[in-house]
Amino acid sequence: MAQDTRFRVRYRLLADDARDAEQRAKGIALEQTVEIPGDIVPAGYIAEEILGQVEEITAVGGKAYEVVVSYSPDSAGSEVIQLINVIFGNSSIQQNIRVIGFDPGPVIRERFAGARFGIAGLRARTGRTRGGLISPVIKPQGSTVKQLADIARRCALGGADIVKDDHGLANQAFAPFEERVRAVSDAVGEANAQTGGSSLYFVNVTGYSGSPVEEAFRAKEAGAGGVLLMPGLMGFGVVQALARDPAFDLPIMTHPSFTGAFVLTPETGLSHALMYGVLQRLAGSDISVFPNVGGRFGFSAEECRSIAEACRADDGIGRAMMPSPGGGMSVERAGDMVAMYGEDVVFLLGGSLLRAGDAMADAVRAMRDAVDSAGDTAGG
Structure with missing residues (x-):
């Protein structure tokens, strides 16, 4: 396979000096592919094609280096789990290595269609x-x-575009999955019939039955308009399976639960854009939820912008998807949020909405008006 078909991963690592950085980079190339010592890598196809190839090593200050390793699409196949495994499988267990960039190349771009719906x-x-x-x-x-x-x-009734389950609603006794899905689907459907609206109910699918794909199909049969999945807990393969299945044909929202450890330490893990933008698009998500700036999780404005950009980048995998910042959204902050994220975004409303009580529909309308007004101002 020609060299220009390879996909490339950019890592930032810490090393004592340039020689140490080179050894660490070669170690990543081995670890992520053949996982054997370099002196026993079989000659021919394995050494020339499958083995990761170190292409760049750049000092970026202090003991930090950025390295680019290219990989053969043959090592990833067409499974998102294996692709992520090649990008950052065993090396994620090592200290002071962080993934900060990914170039899919033409073959991976062709094999992974990404979101079925997108924006x-x-x-x-x-x-x-x-x-x-x-x-x-x-x-x-x-x-x-x-x-x-x-x-x-x-x-x-208030005109919500998407009504979603909280990610903590699974199959507990107080609101069992099957009963909840039917009741909420019916409630949203009745409201749509009354208003002429098109609100979609996104069901949280957790795989309690042992088959999250089957649960997602049961939710669809009960009237769901989409699903919420947690790839940090159930794996990106479930997202890919549903996104690729033409019989499912519902949009997918992905939630960040259990992924914080991948992004919060600057020396290890993955960049925020990689985790909540690039990987979600690879798997086939249509909407990626992440903690909003100013909330209780501590993401910075720069990190949030990088996520939104990765979700919507023209050169990303497949269709551009919608970023969905959660936390801190209010009528008072609508202008700032629209200015920050633009129009192609899903704004989540949680605790602030519940304070409205019986006036919840009015609160949703007020948020709609605030977002639209901010958009008109920005556009004008």
Whole structure:
């Protein structure tokens, strides 16, 4: 396979000096592919094609170096799990290595279609041709099915584009999966019939039955308009399986639960853009949820912008997807959030919405008006 078909990963690592950096880079190339000592790598195809190739080593200050290693698409196949395994499998267990860039190359770009819907498809499904999408979260955990369905109904009556399960709603006794999905789907459907709207209910699928793919299909049969998945807990392969299946044909939202350890330490893990932008697009997510700046999780404005850019980059895998910042969204902050993220974004509404109580529908309308007004101002 010609060299220009390879995909490339940029790592930042710490090393004592240039020679140590070179040895560490060669170690990554071996670890991520053949996983044997360099002196016993078989000659021919394995050594020339499968073995990772160190292409760049650049000192970036102090003991930090950036290295680029290229890999053969043959080593990844067409499975997102194996592709991520090559990008950062065993090396993720080593200290002071962080993935900061990924160039898929032509073959990987062809093999991985990415999102089935993307931004344009989500707008078509929701009927929202312009402006940010509004997505209230039904919660809290411990609520009954009736209470959750009532919250969802009020949100849909208020014009929510997406009404999503909280990621803490699984198959607990207080709101079992099958019962909750039917009741909330019916509530959102009745509200849509009353308003003429197109609110979509996204069901949290956890795989409690042993088959998250089958659960997602059962949610679809019960009337769901999309699913929420947690790839940090269940794996990116589930996202890919549903995104690739034409019979499923529902948009997918991915949640960041259990992924914080990958991004929070600057010397290890992956960059925020890689985790919440690039990998989600690779797997086939249509909407990537991440903690918003100013909230309780400590993501910076720069990190949040990098995620949004990776979600929507023209040169990313497949269709551009929608970033979905969660936390800290309010009518008062709408202008700042629209200025920061633009129009192609899903704004999550959680605790602030529940404070509205019986006036929840009005609160959703107020948020819609605030987002639209901020968009008009920015556009004008």
